[in-house]
Amino acid sequence: MKVPRYLMVLTGVGAFSGGVIIFKEILGGSNYTGTERLDGKTVIVTGANTGIGRETAREMARRGARVIMACRDMDKCLEARKDIAWDTRSTSLYCLECDLASQESVRRFARRFNRKEERLDILINNAGIMRCPKSFTTEGIELQLGTNHMGHFLLTNLLIDKIKASAPSRIINVSSVAHARGKINFEDLNSENHYDEGEAYAQSKLANILFTRELAERLVGKLYETPFMED
Structure with a gap:
């Protein structure tokens, strides 16, 4: 019996999608099981209304934290807040x-946070x-560089005194495996002469990593006793 072409296409798409999901699970490692x-x-x-940010905010709330959801779209933020509050019973x-x-x-x-918190x-x-x-x-x-790196660079520095005063405290910068193929193009940092969306993204993620490493060195003894990152 001849298999219809559309079934072969659907089977191929399904197999590919399943492979991508499995690959992401392996790459991401096992789920954290701590009970702190x-x-x-x-x-x-930041970006707490969707994706990783939303689930992170949910887990922080579930563990009893006071969570500030910093988002660009307030309507989406309020909708996410409602969902998380209902799920975690957090107030x-x-x-x-x-x-x-x-x-x-x-x-x-930053001004509002520093004034009120x-x-x-x-x-x-x-x-x-x-x-x-x-x-x-x-x-x-x-x-991509301005949002993924520059915006967070500025935010961190505007909040750093509050973070230091709350030690032991933590700064977590979410990057991507794309950083491994990124490079900082000092000759055309702003991608004005040449723009490739993938290269620009990888550059911004590499900038996240470099920023994190520098912070880890500068803040030893101020937020924590020993550095987290090693060569």
Whole structure:
């Protein structure tokens, strides 16, 4: 019996999709099974309305943290907050506008947070964009570099005194395996002469890694006793 072509195509697509899922599971490692509580801790999660950020905010709330959901789209943030609050029964979830593609928005967020909050125990720099058409931030920075790295670089430095005062504390920068093929193009950092969406994304993720390594060295003895990253 001859198998219909559309069934062969569907079977191939299904096999490919399954392979991608399995590969991602292997690459991502096993799920964390620790039972630590975060009662009394304040956590910021950028890009908390979707994806990794949303699930991170959910887990932080489940463990008892006071979670600040820093998002660009307030409608989506409020919807995510409602979902997480219902799931975790947390009453300590807050939405605060922060558009990483606008340095003025980042500064407003930091001013408001520093004025109203007593401590910051964990900063999770998660928000990001990937492989978008060539475009720029409010300040004219290539959008992927400006959002994924520059925005978080500014946010971290504006909040660093609060983080130090809350020690032992943590800064977590979410990167990507794409950093391994990235390079910092100092001759055309802003991708003005040449733009490749994949290269621009990889550059921004490498910048995340370099920033993290520098922070780890500079903050030894200020946030924690020994460095987390080794050569």
